[in-house]
Amino acid sequence: MILFRNAAVASDFLNGKKMSGKSIGFVPTMGALHAGHLSLIAKAKEENNLVVCSIFVNPAQFNDPGDLERYPRPIERDIELLTLAGCDVLLLPSVEDIYPREGLLHLHRYALGHLEHFLEGRSRPGHFQGVANVVDRLLSIVNPDNMYLGQKDFQQVKVLEWLVANTGRSTHIVICPILREENGLAMSSRNIRLGASNLEKASIIFQSLQFAAGNYQRYAPSELQAICIKHIESFPNASVDYLEFCDTDSFQSINDWRDAEHIVAVTAVMVSGVRLLDNMLIK
Numbered sequence: 001m002i003l004f005r006n007a008a009v010a011s012d013f014l015n016g017k018k019m020s021g022k023s024i025g026f027v028p029t030m031g032a033l034h035a036g037h038l039s040l041i042a043k044a045k046e047e048n049n050l051v052v053c054s055i056f057v058n059p060a061q062f063n064d065p066g067d068l069e070r071y072p073r074p075i076e077r078d079i080e081l082l083t084l085a086g087c088d089v090l091l092l093p094s095v096e097d098i099y100p101r102e103g104l105l106h107l108h109r110y111a112l113g114h115l116e117h118f119l120e121g122r123s124r125p126g127h128f129q130g131v132a133n134v135v136d137r138l139l140s141i142v143n144p145d146n147m148y149l150g151q152k153d154f155q156q157v158k159v160l161e162w163l164v165a166n167t168g169r170s171t172h173i174v175i176c177p178i179l180r181e182e183n184g185l186a187m188s189s190r191n192i193r194l195g196a197s198n199l200e201k202a203s204i205i206f207q208s209l210q211f212a213a214g215n216y217q218r219y220a221p222s223e224l225q226a227i228c229i230k231h232i233e234s235f236p237n238a239s240v241d242y243l244e245f246c247d248t249d250s251f252q253s254i255n256d257w258r259d260a261e262h263i264v265a266v267t268a269v270m271v272s273g274v275r276l277l278d279n280m281l282i283k
């Protein structure tokens with residue numbers, strides 16, 4: 001695996017590869033890699049000549065400085081995992097490289113529409129502008145044919161689909177399924193902050209989503225929402241930030257199961273100060 005710390009050098013190298021006809025698959029991450037990330041690398045390997053992973057803990061998408069500070073950064077282990085996974089290129093840029101000349105203070109504003117202030121966007125002001133800024137910059141450096149994203153961050157996928165469609169890029173987005181712990185909890189870099197007992201009990205989030213998927217026709221959406229929230233909060237360390245049923249295309253809340261052809265249940269739950277996201281297609 002070739003490691004680039006300098007964006008311009010990486011860009012030159014990857015341009016050369018593209019000129020010689022190689023297809024590039026790109027997996028953007030914030031590191032602290034787990035099997036979920038590695039499943040994206042594996043998928044990218046299947047479908048491209050060259051796989052590029054980036055690790056960049058993006059300050060622009062953290063609205064809580066404590067969360068940014070606490071974000072795990074086990075870089076030696078990540079390099080080992082990526083090497084074992086057969087990743088070809090690791091891009092490890094500095095903050096100055098991605099946001100030159102005080103760029104962090106002058107972020108671009110994207111017209112993300114309702115996605116920006118809805119659900120995850122409402123709870124984390126500026127978060128999706130930060131995500132759009134960093135991915136736009138990373139796409140300019142890597143210029144991939146395909147970009148691999150986890151369904152785990154469903155709203156983020158919607159934002160990045162918007163970004164690609166509205167910035168004239170030809171990159172194709174591939175959405176990869178959620179990898180879960182044995183007990184059903186969605187894998188996340190934040191899970192290591194949970195501790196064994198919370199990690200075990202947080203499976204209640206997955207169980208509630210499964211219940212919703214299996215029983216939605218028996219209830220009105222608002223009833224089912226209340227049942228799921230109550231179930232999750234029966235675990236005293238858990239507090240539901242939101243649990244909504246949304247149209248997978250428009251990502252608007254639905255009031256009736258007939259409102260959309262495909263519906264996803266999306267949730268964010270705080271468990272002892274750790275923010276956990278999950279979702280499940282229910283219709």
Ligand code: AMP
Nearest residue numbers: 029030031036149150152153178179187
């Ligand atoms: P992150 O490092 O958390 O920014 O995630 C990098 C990419 O990995 C994003 O596209 C995530 O959606 C994806 N990802 C994170 N967790 C999982 C998971 N449990 N299963 C599949 N993909 C995931």
